[in-house]
Amino acid sequence: MIKKLFFLCFAALLAGYVMAQDPSEDRPQRSPEEEALMQTTRLVRELEITDSVRIDTIYRMHLKYAKLRQKGLTRSENLQRMQAIYEELSHLLTPEEFERFMNHPAESPRRPRGATNVRAKSKPVQPTEPQ
Numbered sequence: 001m002i003k004k005l006f007f008l009c010f011a012a013l014l015a016g017y018v019m020a021q022d023p024s025e026d027r028p029q030r031s032p033e034e035e036a037l038m039q040t041t042r043l044v045r046e047l048e049i050t051d052s053v054r055i056d057t058i059y060r061m062h063l064k065y066a067k068l069r070q071k072g073l074t075r076s077e078n079l080q081r082m083q084a085i086y087e088e089l090s091h092l093l094t095p096e097e098f099e100r101f102m103n104h105p106a107e108s109p110r111r112p113r114g115a116t117n118v119r120a121k122s123k124p125v126q127p128t129e130p131q
Contacts, residue, residue: 032066039066046104047097054092061088 030038040059049055065085073081090098 032063032070035066035069036062043101047093047100049097058089058092061085061092 036059039062040055043049043058043062044055049058065081068081069078086102089101093101
């Protein structure tokens with residue numbers, strides 16, 4: 001009986017210790033500059049962008065939103081931030097690049113919940129003929 005009680009107390013203390021660990025302690029926090037550089041590098045490599053002016057513009061956009069992210073936004077503010085990023089990227093990238101960005105095969109589609117296709121808003125709907 002004493003062994004069972006000891007084991008139960010040990011298991012409870014171990015579970016409490018595991019639950020008390022902060023998951024962000026394990027990974028180092030990146031600065032906004034490092035995060036923006038990493039995101040820009042990945043985007044440039046993924047879309048094969050070679051124009052240095054566009055690369056610099058994309059970096060500055062990523063830096064602006066990385067600094068905003070560091071402020072500890074709520075979930076809804078973070079969703080708005082992501083939608084703003086997609087909106088801005090839709091203007092910085094060509095239609096083909098933006099489509100490739102949104103549907104990159106290495107990851108699931110980059111559309112957060114509630115996000116709408118920015119380019120679809122400007123395209124007229126083609127009427128279908130009944131057969």
